[in-house]
Amino acid sequence: MQMPHKIDNRKRAWWKESSVYQIYPASFKDSNGDGIGDLKGILSQLDYIQKLGVDIVWLNPIFKSPQIDMGYDISDYYSIHEPYGTIDDVDALIQGLHYRGMKLVLDLVVNHTSDQHPWFVNARSSPSSEYRDFYIWKKPRYDENGQRHPPNNWASYFGGSAWEYDEPSGEYYLHLFAKEQPDLNWENPRVREEVYKIIRFWLDRGADGYRMDVINFISKHPDFPDAPIKNAASKWQNASEYYSHGPRLHEYLHDIGMILKEYDAFSVGEMPEVKDTNEILKAVGFDREELNMIFHFELVDIDHGPGGKFTAGNWQLGDMKRIVSKWQTFMYENDGWNALYLENHDQPRSISRFASDLPEHRVLSAKMLATFLGFQSGTVFVYQGQELGMPNVPWDWTIEKYRDIETLNHWKEIPGTQTSLHEASLREYRLKGRDNARTPMQWDTSPNAGFSTSDPWIPVHEDFHTLNAAMQVKDPESAYHYWSRVLSLRKKFKDIIVYGSFALVSPEHPEVFAYVRRSEDGNALVVCNFSPRPVQWTVPEDVSDLLKEGRVVLSNYSPSCDGLRAGQSVTLRPLEAFFWL
Ligand code: GLC
Numbered sequence: 001m002q003m004p005h006k007i008d009n010r011k012r013a014w015w016k017e018s019s020v021y022q023i024y025p026a027s028f029k030d031s032n033g034d035g036i037g038d039l040k041g042i043l044s045q046l047d048y049i050q051k052l053g054v055d056i057v058w059l060n061p062i063f064k065s066p067q068i069d070m071g072y073d074i075s076d077y078y079s080i081h082e083p084y085g086t087i088d089d090v091d092a093l094i095q096g097l098h099y100r101g102m103k104l105v106l107d108l109v110v111n112h113t114s115d116q117h118p119w120f121v122n123a124r125s126s127p128s129s130e131y132r133d134f135y136i137w138k139k140p141r142y143d144e145n146g147q148r149h150p151p152n153n154w155a156s157y158f159g160g161s162a163w164e165y166d167e168p169s170g171e172y173y174l175h176l177f178a179k180e181q182p183d184l185n186w187e188n189p190r191v192r193e194e195v196y197k198i199i200r201f202w203l204d205r206g207a208d209g210y211r212m213d214v215i216n217f218i219s220k221h222p223d224f225p226d227a228p229i230k231n232a233a234s235k236w237q238n239a240s241e242y243y244s245h246g247p248r249l250h251e252y253l254h255d256i257g258m259i260l261k262e263y264d265a266f267s268v269g270e271m272p273e274v275k276d277t278n279e280i281l282k283a284v285g286f287d288r289e290e291l292n293m294i295f296h297f298e299l300v301d302i303d304h305g306p307g308g309k310f311t312a313g314n315w316q317l318g319d320m321k322r323i324v325s326k327w328q329t330f331m332y333e334n335d336g337w338n339a340l341y342l343e344n345h346d347q348p349r350s351i352s353r354f355a356s357d358l359p360e361h362r363v364l365s366a367k368m369l370a371t372f373l374g375f376q377s378g379t380v381f382v383y384q385g386q387e388l389g390m391p392n393v394p395w396d397w398t399i400e401k402y403r404d405i406e407t408l409n410h411w412k413e414i415p416g417t418q419t420s421l422h423e424a425s426l427r428e429y430r431l432k433g434r435d436n437a438r439t440p441m442q443w444d445t446s447p448n449a450g451f452s453t454s455d456p457w458i459p460v461h462e463d464f465h466t467l468n469a470a471m472q473v474k475d476p477e478s479a480y481h482y483w484s485r486v487l488s489l490r491k492k493f494k495d496i497i498v499y500g501s502f503a504l505v506s507p508e509h510p511e512v513f514a515y516v517r518r519s520e521d522g523n524a525l526v527v528c529n530f531s532p533r534p535v536q537w538t539v540p541e542d543v544s545d546l547l548k549e550g551r552v553v554l555s556n557y558s559p560s561c562d563g564l565r566a567g568q569s570v571t572l573r574p575l576e577a578f579f580w581l
């Protein structure tokens with residue numbers, strides 16, 4: 001048995017011991033009946049959030065924006081998107097959170113701006129604009145027939161080329177996302193100065209940190225080379241090797257880190273496309289002074305197909321074990337830190353994806369996944385509605401119900417009408433589309449789930465009569481209360497759960513995900529049956545020491561699986577999970 005390290009007291013940190021609740025402002029709570037969630041709505045629910053036991057609230061972008069990509073296209077970093085409220089509402093929110101001992105984390109979207117941002121409007125107006133160099137402009141390429149082409153073959157994440165032609169100047173600008181989201185040119189020191197000013201502005205106003213949108217994309221390969229062909233069916237290729245960990249990334253992150261340090265601010269960077277743990281360690285290593293932690297994508301890309309996100313993929317529990325165990329042990333051994341998440345505004349609902357969302361399984365699944373995630377080492381992120389076990393949108397959703405640019409652009413690119421490819425794609429949207437997580441928060445059984453007094457901007461999930469916050473807050477056996485127990489156990493046994501070591505148990509079992517957490521302070525065992533059917537599990541010898549002492553402290557079944565002994569074969573009930581300590 002591998003002995004855990006002694007905990008180094010210098011490496012304890014408040015942000016390691018914290019849990020985060022993520023709010024999607026448009027879909028959380030509407031205070032004025034326009035069908036769009038807002039800051040006053042959030043302010044009215046702070047007690048609900050506090051009682052869950054989280055320490056931090058992260059808001060998706062609330063800044064002025066044409067909303068081409070739900071606020072990830074910012075046209076003014078210093079003012080608030082009007083339907084969400086005013087800067088006074090932000091002050092009130094900061095106060096309300098601080099009063100309850102919680103912190104506020106904002107979304108920093110600085111890989112790109114909106115094309116309506118004055119910088120871009122100005123940059124586009126003329127090649128000699130003093131803002132031209134805030135963005136990335138390149139000359140066209142011409143083929144032997146004199147046909148004009150983009151400067152390289154890079155694909156945009158929202159379909160088509162990553163370059164948009166600007167007729168008047170005869171140049172293209174880069175946009176890794178929508179054409180309304182031009183990429184900033186971080187090589188320009190004036191851009192960096194502006195970003196650092198924004199960072200300070202909200203921290204000075206009382207915000208406590210940032211979630212940083214696709215922050216690993218800010219440094220691009222200076223030559224913008226063509227990407228190798230990965231998808232022969234397309235003219236445009238994913239070129240992430242040329243911008244997901246560019247040559248100046250860590251220099252920029254260090255600049256940011258130095259500002260954050262002054263404020264003891266929280267930071268989590270979103271880092272798609274990077275699987276190399278060593279690359280990520282450069283960003284989150286304890287003494288690197290860059291970021292506290294990052295979101296990697298290995299787990300949430302697990303069901304993407306060979307032709308991308310919206311093609312059928314399949315995954316096995318063994319894949320999940322390999323990924324989780326890799327990050328858990330790597331960060332522990334190397335003094336980095338993990339951000340733990342199964343859901344966010346870009347991902348489908350976790351019970352639908354990883355467990356079972358049949359009505360009779362929802363609560364069990366939500367609790368099982370809470371057990372699975374909540375006792376790992378890292379900072380836990382809970383996305384609004386995850387604490388209730390909200391599922392994906394219903395299977396009968398037609399394309400008219402979807403709102404997300406990623407889904408709608410994908411749909412538009414499917415050739416023909418009503419083909420089998422359309423049908424297959426609808427199925428993939430139901431499995432992986434981002435709108436799954438964006439339906440309104442389900443507060444109670446009143447019209448529109450108590451989210452709004454008028455029709456919401458995106459349809460409410462019709463299951464709100466049986467699945468809502470009011471019912472769960474009243475019911476001590478609900479997923480909501482289970483989550484709150486998980487979060488309080490994390491605090492109570494933090495030397496084990498936050499700072500302990502991690503090892504898989506029964507690594508070969510195809511349906512049971514089990515692991516031990518060890519520390520000088522004690523040991524814990526987590527067992528999760530991912531199957532909605534009963535399974536046999538033989539308690540392995542390597543946990544015999546631990547079983548002699550503890551007992552089941554939390555389980556989604558009662559009576560729970562108590563009195564286990566090594567060597568014993570037990571039947572775990574459908575989706576059964578327990579935490580033994
Ligand atoms: C991030 C955001 C996502 C957005 C994209 C472009 O991945 O989480 O919602 O569409 O960046 O800003």
Ligand code: CA
Binds near residue numbers: 032033
């Ligand atoms: Ca509103």
